[in-house]
Amino acid sequence: MDATKMLQGKKILLGVSGSIAAYKAATLIRLLVKEGAIVKVVMTPAAADFITPLTLATLSKNEVPLHISDHNSWNNHVMLGRWADVMLIAPASANTIAKMALGLCDNLLLATYLSATCPVMFAPAMDEDMWHHPATRSNVEKLQSYGHQQIPIATGELASGLFGEGRMAEPEQMVAWLQRHFSQTAAPQPLHDKIVVVTAGPTIEHIDPVRYISNHSSGKMGIAVAEALADAGARVKLILGPTSRQTTHTGIETIRVQTAQEMFDQVMKIYPIANIVVAAAAVADYRPVNVAGKKIKKGEAQLHIDLEKTPDILRTLGDSKGPQQLLIGFSLETNNEKEYALKKLREKHLDMIVMNSLADAGAGFNYDTNKVTLFDRDGKESNFPLKSKQAVAQDIVSAIIELQHA
Structure with a gap:
């Protein structure tokens, strides 16, 4: 099957956590809908500081629940976890990755994640030092041991103003990743x-x-x-x-x-x-x-x-x-x-x-x-x-x- 048709009718549950990269969720949703996917979104309260639920609801054409105490959210999170063909958490902040690794459940996104019966993918987004911290590396490895797929991070300018690893993958890359995922099961x-x-x-x-x-x-x-x-x-x-x-x-x-x-x-x-x-x-x-056995000292011009x-x-x-x-x-x-x-x-x-x-x-x-x-x-x-x-x-x-x- 043509890779461009792999997302037709697929149910994608997008989890958005608190990161400046949350603004890319708007583009990602538009691309997924354009490919024929059905998109629903859950957010952490911190994510709403970067992009509004109304924006993502308008683009996905589905209501975006935010708080676990909202009307029907407590029951709906279980149904969302069972509804999706794939749950993609993008951006996945260092904080959310840590909570996922530990099985914590203090917001609607995490409650939905723990209820998910579908494959889970996550696209990390954070500053370089946070990405390379041993705790983050351990948490990422633990999520991978659960069978979750990590979408590779990119190198570039970060929110801190530094240049390095930690940028979330671009929306086009995440769409391609999802297409590959579905192509593996759809054809020999x-x-x-x-x-x-x-x-x-x-x-x-x-x-x-x-x-x-x-x-x-x-x-x-x-x-x-x-x-x-x-x-x-x-x-x-x-x-x-x-x-x-x-x-x-x-x-x-x-x-x-x-x-x-x-x-x-x-x-x-x-x-x-x-x-x-x-x-x-x-x-x-x-x-x-000839390879010198010792460091060559500065000498002649x-x-x-x-x-x-x-x-x-x-x-x-x-x-x-x-x-x-x-x-x-x-x-x-x-x-x-x-x-x-x-x-x-x-x-x-x-x-x-x-x-x-x-x-x-x-x-x-x-x-x-x-x-x-x-x-x-x-x-x-x-x-x-x-x-x-x-x-x-x-x-x-x-x-x-x-x-x-x-």
């Missing part, structure tokens, strides 16, 4: 039991115990592709370079590496049994010939470091690719994008290459969005507009599924 999984290797993130090449050569890759795109592949039924081995990003998807085994050599070794170990390899990592092309090539993972895989294996590469360029992408496609014997450009606004490293062009083994070109990286990952996986049946 096209990549069932396929073994897929995905490389993601940067690599680092040590200069001395303190310094290294690397790049700006965050791993967001590769992780999104890994999750989309797992949603399609694949058994994913994610070989992930040094990044703070991670995935909690149960269909993914994450193998952490640092250097290009370590990534090469891990890929080659799994490659003989892999059906598909998606090489999304930004692998360093060069590494220092110039420092010269001799570099040598790192193993070419894609070329090695392409040269030894079996007839039933698929190999997908990525090409991030700053100029002559199409020319370089097609050259890489041919020379490395790829079945598909994903091209994007740093010249495109909103694409490239560290953004939550991307704009890509796909070329298949015959050079057929497919262009896509700027989308969330989760939506881009869906496009890439759809193309991989087509290649499987070509």
Whole structure:
């Protein structure tokens, strides 16, 4: 079924807690209703300080209860918990996450959550220090142990004025997350039991115990592709370079590496049994010939470091690719994008290459969005507009599924 139709008639219960990100609930409701979903909303009293129940009731076309002592609210919260196909708590503040983890029940949202018989998702929103606090990390892990899905947070400007992790996912990303959730149960999984290797993130090449050569890759795109592949039924081995990003998807085994050599070794170990390899990592092309055992002290005006090539993972895989294996590469360029992408496609014997450009606004490293062009083994070109990286990952996986049946 088309992912854009996955929410038609689905009953979404949106829980809104007290966070500045509550204003995004209005956009989220509009998007869900546009997709054909039936939306009902419960709020915490603190959430009403950021956005009014009247606003969300008008957009959802359903009454929004606020206080547990309101007329009929006490009984209705049980019915709401049984009515929904999914309960999505967005934003989920640090306070609400903590109460959910402990099973506290001091407001209508929490009473409804404890009565919910449907899958539960939550989209955290808070300042970076709160997000990284051990108590919050423990509470999030506890919710995940209950089987709840955490929608990944974003990095950006926070309400405090700082820049870092803690931003709630954008409404478009949450809609895509819900679409993936329903697609898993609505249709047979096209990549069932396929073994897929995905490389993601940067690599680092040590200069001395303190310094290294690397790049700006965050791993967001590769992780999104890994999750989309797992949603399609694949058994994913994610070989992930040094990044703070991670995935909690149960269909993914994450193998952490640092250097290009370590990534090469891990890929080659799994490659003989892999059906598909998606090489999304930004692998360093060069590494220092000699790594200093101690920190290099400041001395001369110039420092010269001799570099040598790192193993070419894609070329090695392409040269030894079996007839039933698929190999997908990525090409991030700053100029002559199409020319370089097609050259890489041919020379490395790829079945598909994903091209994007740093010249495109909103694409490239560290953004939550991307704009890509796909070329298949015959050079057929497919262009896509700027989308969330989760939506881009869906496009890439759809193309991989087509290649499987070509």
